[in-house]
Amino acid sequence: MKTENGFTLIELLVVMVIIGLLAGLILPNYMSARERARDAQRKSDLEQIQKALELYKMDQSPPTYPINNGPFKPVGVACNAPWQSAKGTIYMPKFPCDPQTGSVGWDYVLVSPRVAGDNLTYKLVACLENKSDPDAVVDTKLGVDCPNNVGIMRTEP
Secondary structure (H helix, E strand, C coil): CCCCCCCCHHHHHHHHHHHHHHHHHHHHHHHHHHHHHHHHHHHHHHHHHHHHHHHHHHHCCCCCCCCEEEECCCCCCCCCCCEECCCCCEEECCCCCCCCCCCCCCCCEEEECCCCCCCCCCEEEEECCCCCCCCCEEHHHHCCCCCCCEEEEEECC
């Protein structure tokens, strides 16, 4: 008698279904981990921009924050370029780009002045991807139109 070694078609199909199910469970977790990582980068960027805004304010006479009401990039500063004064004072060695797109759609937004007539107030906003982020604020409270309707906000210290 001759015996044949190998797998049956049913065994192969069962293994393929199991691999498909595992891949289906792992992929969404991987994608949300990437979103959380980009959001963590945005939060870090906001902290760095906030520190640079304080340096900028101290360099002005009288002290004031830059006035801007839209996507915030200091005048003449591109992504990853230094933000510095005409006198050479460096506020940020590398102005951050958004971690997802590099520039468009998820920009950092500076609303200054936050309180009308008070140049010592500002609101700095970044849109977030992860809607369940513990620091997330609903889009209507931000005053900025975010693609996912959630963001994070920082104000002057």
